[in-house]
Amino acid sequence: MFYLKVLEITSLYTILVLGVYLMTGLTGLFSLGQGAFVSIGAYTAAIAYMNFGAPFPLALALAVIIGAILGFLVGIPTLRLRRDYFLLVTFCLSEMVRAALLYLSQLTGGALGMAGMPKRVGLPLILGSIVVITFITYSLKRSRFGRDCIAIRDDELAASMMGINVYAHKIKVFMISSAITAYGGALYAFNILFIEPNLFNWLESAKLIIITFVGGLNSIAGVIIASTIYYSFGEFFRFIDVWRDVLLAVVVVLVIIFRPGGLLQGLELLPSKLRAMRRGR
Amino acid sequence: MNWNILLQQILNGISLGGVYALMAVGFGLIFNVLKFSNFSHGGVVTLSAYIGFFLSQHLLPSFLVTFLLTAVAGGLAAVTIERLVFRPIRRKGYPVSMLIVNSITVAMLVQQFFAVTLGSDYYTYPVFIKETALHLGNLTVSKIYLLMLGISAVVLGGLSYVIRKTKIGIAIRAVSSDISTPSLMGVNVDFVISVAFFFSGVLGGITGYLLGMAFTVDPFIGSMILKGIIASIIGGMGSILGGVIAGLLLGAAESLLIAEIGAALTPIVIYGAIIVLLLIRPQGIAGKIAEVKA
Numbered sequence: 329m330f331y332l333k334v335l336e337i338t339s340l341y342t343i344l345v346l347g348v349y350l351m352t353g354l355t356g357l358f359s360l361g362q363g364a365f366v367s368i369g370a371y372t373a374a375i376a377y378m379n380f381g382a383p384f385p386l387a388l389a390l391a392v393i394i395g396a397i398l399g400f401l402v403g404i405p406t407l408r409l410r411r412d413y414f415l416l417v418t419f420c421l422s423e424m425v426r427a428a429l430l431y432l433s434q435l436t437g438g439a440l441g442m443a444g445m446p447k448r449v450g451l452p453l454i455l456g457s458i459v460v461i462t463f464i465t466y467s468l469k470r471s472r473f474g475r476d477c478i479a480i481r482d483d484e485l486a487a488s489m490m491g492i493n494v495y496a497h498k499i500k501v502f503m504i505s506s507a508i509t510a511y512g513g514a515l516y517a518f519n520i521l522f523i524e525p526n527l528f529n530w531l532e533s534a535k536l537i538i539i540t541f542v543g544g545l546n547s548i549a550g551v552i553i554a555s556t557i558y559y560s561f562g563e564f565f566r567f568i569d570v571w572r573d574v575l576l577a578v579v580v581v582l583v584i585i586f587r588p589g590g591l592l593q594g595l596e597l598l599p600s601k602l603r604a605m606r607r608g609r
Numbered sequence: 610m611n612w613n614i615l616l617q618q619i620l621n622g623i624s625l626g627g628v629y630a631l632m633a634v635g636f637g638l639i640f641n642v643l644k645f646s647n648f649s650h651g652g653v654v655t656l657s658a659y660i661g662f663f664l665s666q667h668l669l670p671s672f673l674v675t676f677l678l679t680a681v682a683g684g685l686a687a688v689t690i691e692r693l694v695f696r697p698i699r700r701k702g703y704p705v706s707m708l709i710v711n712s713i714t715v716a717m718l719v720q721q722f723f724a725v726t727l728g729s730d731y732y733t734y735p736v737f738i739k740e741t742a743l744h745l746g747n748l749t750v751s752k753i754y755l756l757m758l759g760i761s762a763v764v765l766g767g768l769s770y771v772i773r774k775t776k777i778g779i780a781i782r783a784v785s786s787d788i789s790t791p792s793l794m795g796v797n798v799d800f801v802i803s804v805a806f807f808f809s810g811v812l813g814g815i816t817g818y819l820l821g822m823a824f825t826v827d828p829f830i831g832s833m834i835l836k837g838i839i840a841s842i843i844g845g846m847g848s849i850l851g852g853v854i855a856g857l858l859l860g861a862a863e864s865l866l867i868a869e870i871g872a873a874l875t876p877i878v879i880y881g882a883i884i885v886l887l888l889i890r891p892q893g894i895a896g897k898i899a900e901v902k903a
Binding site: 356358360402404405406408409411412413415416417419420421423424427428430431482530531534535537538541570571573574576577578580581584585588 | 640645646693694697698701703704706707709710711713714715716717718720721722725832835838839842846873874876877880881883884885887888891
């Protein structure tokens with residue numbers, strides 16, 4: 329039972345990390361506002377279900393749609409500018425959403441948060457979602473669109489010279505990313521059954537980015553492994569749990585300096601690759 | 610709202626705006642030189658707030674001495690961070706994104722470290738100034754706020770002079786506009802970057818001290834860096850004067866808004882305004898646009 333719970337929480341966070349992977353790992357966009365999209369997704373689904381009696385699948389769909397729309401709205405003014413503006417404005421966004429959730433206490437319960445959702449999300453749905461999202465992410469990475477995104481990440485100017493519409497690509501990626509993150513938030517609301525405005529602050533958003541870098545920008549497998557290790561770590565090593573983030577930070581600095589490709593150095597764990605490895609390449 | 614209250618609010622806001630300006634400039638200085646958003650500045654602010662507290666509470670309760678010591682400590686902290694965390698990445702020629710990730714990580718490291726070790730308590734600086742308010746006609750000015758404004762003005766004026774007139778200032782500006790060419794002219798770029806980090810850290814140290822003195826010290830005091838970042842965006846990233854004007858404006862706007870519409874709605878309005886501002890005038894007040902160069 330305990331391990332089941334750990335697996336559930338770890339998997340929920342892995343969905344969020346996968347959402348960030350598309351944006352940060354593939355396209356090189358940094359957002360410190362992913363926490364805002366988690367909150368938006370969680371609150372949208374919870375409010376739709378609790379206050380307006382929407383059926384659960386519709387509530388999930390609404391969360392995804394609202395997340396994508398918000399991503400679009402935030403993307404328009406910021407993605408035209410250089411990356412730092414995007415980073416800083418998404419930082420502002422996360423604070424803004426937090427303040428808004430506290431302010432709209434009629435709807436959101438304010439600082440007390442929302443509770444009383446029925447448990448509609450179990451491990452099968454979460455793991456199924458991870459498989460589907462990983463598949464989507466992997467297909468995107470292999471597609472022409474994904475290669476364009478990698479080109480943008482590595483050299484924006486050169487990419488635009490090659491005829492890639494950098495702005496349009498960034499907006500699309502950001503929307504997909506936001507939608508996935510909001511979906512993760514909605515699952516969170518119906519699995520943990522309690523949400524409050526301070527749950528996902530900038531630090532949580534920062535961790536999502538950091539884990540992506542530890543896993544490696546070019547490796548979805550590495551990112552999933554890094555996320556699993558980090559989020560299950562605290563549950564198994566309770567006695568040093570409070571030091572978890574400090575430890576993570578030190579590890580990250582070391583990884584980035586000495587192993588900038590990430591844990592797996594851009595290796596994807598595919599069946600064909602694994603077979604090749606077993607044969608000694 | 611009558612004129613008196615309005616003026617009073619603006620006055621309070623400007624005093625706090627001085628500290629925002631300090632943060633904006635400390636943040637913008639590194640942005641100018643290395644072209645990345647240095648979140649570790651928030652870490653330096655937090656660290657300095659604690660250093661200032663322990664110096665003044667346990668070592669000697671003298672404002673001037675502890676203030677100067679904290680400023681220097683902040684500078685040294687920033688230089689150390691640069692040496693340990695940023696320089697190896699820069700040397701190996703990795704992309705700027707690695708610098709951003711490391712700066713975010715350092716900010717997280719400092720915040721979580723203090724949250725774990727000292728996070729359960731609030732720390733208050735000793736009282737340096739006995740009589741806390743000053744009366745100017747109908748207006749009341751808190752002496753601490755006045756001191757904050759004065760210090761901010763002196764420090765920023767001094768920095769502006771150094772950047773404009775001295776040799777090292779010219780070197781910093783040269784490295785800002787092009788990081789590789791000055792080394793061909795015999796400028797020690799690594800040293801110049803260290804100096805820039807030292808200046809930025811001194812600003813961070815002063816910010817931390819002033820914030821700690823005006824409020825209480827907790828691990829999340831570094832989150833105030835967000836206000837400095839906003840001022841930096843409004844001012845046009847990297848411009849000292851723009852950052853100062855924007856910091857003062859932000860402080861005044863904030864305290865007026867809090868008085869008018871309440872503390873809950875204020876952040877929503879301010880952050881919303883930033884997004885609109887970027888839509889209309891992305892280059893900020895100072896009109897310097899930071900573009901990605903080839």
